[in-house]
Amino acid sequence: MGSMIGIDLGTTNSCVAVLEGDKPTVIVNSDGDRTTPSVVAFTQDGTRLIGVAAKRQAALHPDRTISSIKRSMGSDKRITIDGTSYSPQGISAMILKKLKKDAEAHIGATVTDAVITVPAYFTDAQRQATKDAGTIAGLNVQRIVNEPTAAALAYGLDREENREVMVFDLGGGTFDVSILSITSGLIEVIATAGDNHLGGDDFDAALVEHVVKTFKKQEHINLRKDAAAIQRVTEACEQAKKELSQSDRTTINLPYIATAHNHPVHLEMDITRQEFESLCAPLIERTMQPCRQALSDANVDPHALGRVLMVGGSSRIPAVQNAVKDLTGQEPSHSINPDESVAMGACLQAGVLSGSVGGLILLDVTPMSLGVEVKGNKTSIVIPRNSSIPTKHSEIYTTASPLQTMVEINVLQGESQRASENTSLGTFRLSGIKRSMQPQIEVTFELDTNGIVHVTACDKATGSSADITITGSSNLSDSEIKHAQHALESGE
Numbered sequence: 310m311g312s313m314i315g316i317d318l319g320t321t322n323s324c325v326a327v328l329e330g331d332k333p334t335v336i337v338n339s340d341g342d343r344t345t346p347s348v349v350a351f352t353q354d355g356t357r358l359i360g361v362a363a364k365r366q367a368a369l370h371p372d373r374t375i376s377s378i379k380r381s382m383g384s385d386k387r388i389t390i391d392g393t394s395y396s397p398q399g400i401s402a403m404i405l406k407k408l409k410k411d412a413e414a415h416i417g418a419t420v421t422d423a424v425i426t427v428p429a430y431f432t433d434a435q436r437q438a439t440k441d442a443g444t445i446a447g448l449n450v451q452r453i454v455n456e457p458t459a460a461a462l463a464y465g466l467d468r469e470e471n472r473e474v475m476v477f478d479l480g481g482g483t484f485d486v487s488i489l490s491i492t493s494g495l496i497e498v499i500a501t502a503g504d505n506h507l508g509g510d511d512f513d514a515a516l517v518e519h520v521v522k523t524f525k526k527q528e529h530i531n532l533r534k535d536a537a538a539i540q541r542v543t544e545a546c547e548q549a550k551k552e553l554s555q556s557d558r559t560t561i562n563l564p565y566i567a568t569a570h571n572h573p574v575h576l577e578m579d580i581t582r583q584e585f586e587s588l589c590a591p592l593i594e595r596t597m598q599p600c601r602q603a604l605s606d607a608n609v610d611p612h613a614l615g616r617v618l619m620v621g622g623s624s625r626i627p628a629v630q631n632a633v634k635d636l637t638g639q640e641p642s643h644s645i646n647p648d649e650s651v652a653m654g655a656c657l658q659a660g661v662l663s664g665s666v667g668g669l670i671l672l673d674v675t676p677m678s679l680g681v682e683v684k685g686n687k688t689s690i691v692i693p694r695n696s697s698i699p700t701k702h703s704e705i706y707t708t709a710s711p712l713q714t715m716v717e718i719n720v721l722q723g724e725s726q727r728a729s730e731n732t733s734l735g736t737f738r739l740s741g742i743k744r745s746m747q748p749q750i751e752v753t754f755e756l757d758t759n760g761i762v763h764v765t766a767c768d769k770a771t772g773s774s775a776d777i778t779i780t781g782s783s784n785l786s787d788s789e790i791k792h793a794q795h796a797l798e799s800g801e
């Protein structure tokens with residue numbers, strides 16, 4: 310086995326770390342930065358740009374730039390540029406390949422294996438898509454680890470005394486909160502909740518909306534009609550947001566943002582932290598509900614938490630920190646760079662798997678309940694949410710009517726009692742069931758350490774089980790992965 314790396318494949322930024330001795334070290338990329346924007350762009354002459362170069366040209370070519378692809382992982386979305394269609398896995402693989410290359414340049418050796426993190430709230434399809442992206446990038450993905458768990462490892466919480474810890478992770482596009490229990494070096498995720506569509510991008514969008522509206526009022530120009538202008542405003546708003554984490558006010562300055570009557574129009578706008586905070590108050594409130602849910606699922610009083618870790622770039626926003634402080638009654642910890650702790654933890658987990666780091670056990674839970682659809686649009690849960698993984702559980706079902714020889718099994722993920730309100734991971738058929746008044750069908754769910762689901766069904770009377778594999782419609786087949794690998798290599 311070659312070297313193994315830990316990767317935080319983020320919505321906005323990604324980060325890669327490697328063990329030096331038994332210490333995780335964040336790798337500086339070929340641009341001299343410790344994180345790499347998760348952005349891919351295709352120039353008109355066919356060159357592929359990844360990272361800061363792609364982000365830089367986004368303003369000029371928004372239609373040729375792909376960002377926040379993590380939000381589409383696990384979906385069947387395709388992005389077509391110059392007649393070529395790309396899957397979210399294929400785009401993520403381009404980012405992973407760059408991280409792999411940067412790591413190889415740093416180590417001076419080939420990297421073959423990786424541990425990649427995902428938000429704890431990611432569904433099966435999203436985890437599988439992440440694993441596929443790693444495979445396309447030429448990595449053996451040894452483990453998919455939840456981001457908050459990785460953060461706890463980076464903080465060395467496994468070496469601390471027994472207690473319950475909350476990890477609040479607000480990144481660029483996703484929000485996760487987990488309650489971990491630490492007992493004699495064992496880290497167990499006891500509850501997790503979150504929002505796959507909430508992060509720093511939304512804070513940027515709230516500020517952009519405010520700037521565009523104010524500018525329209527002042528200048529009677531709608532910047533929304535100009536994609537390049539909006540891209541510039543978005544970048545300036547992200548910068549302003551970051552500055553407001555340090556100071557009480559900032560100025561957005563964008564010369565030549567538009568023209569009116571053949572004259573250039575400039576944008577100059579003061580924003581105070583207070584204004585920003587009131588624009589973002591609904592977003593901050595949206596982070597509180599999953600916190601309350603995770604605490605209640607874990608049966609932990611917020612004031613009894615041993616520690617609160619702040620992870621993800623957006624956890625630097627003072628109003629976010631204050632909200633967490635109000636909820637838990639304690640000062641949250643952010644001594645490790647919130648952009649780097651997840652990659653560092655992933656790399657520690659890689660060290661555990663390769664045997665170079667000892668004395669650390671990780672237990673994860675499944676973030677959502679898994680079950681099957683039964684008569685009357687109902688969900689029957691086979692594995693409840695927050696069960697430790699890996700796990701295996703079986704339930705016996707019968708057919709909807711007597712003498713039925715075939716059943717269609719709809720595998721569901723989610724918390725609703727109504728089947729139609731949950732996510733269908735896939736359906737499969739078990740045929741050749743022995744005719745009887747009440748056939749007994751055993752359905753077995755198996756969840757592996759990566760949180761990926763395998764389901765089988767068996768007719769108890771005959772013992773015969775159909776050959777069943779769940780392949781979500783968005784997942785890639787082996788030949789699609791090979792094709793994407795080939796496309797990735799030929800495009801370089």
Ligand code: AMP
Pocket residue numbers: 319320321322323479480481482508509510547550551552554620621622623624625626647648
């Ligand atoms: P991550 O995905 O963890 O790298 O987080 C990236 C997000 O954090 C982006 O939306 C950034 O704009 C945001 N971010 C980074 N630094 C700061 C800061 N100082 N204040 C507010 N947001 C920040």
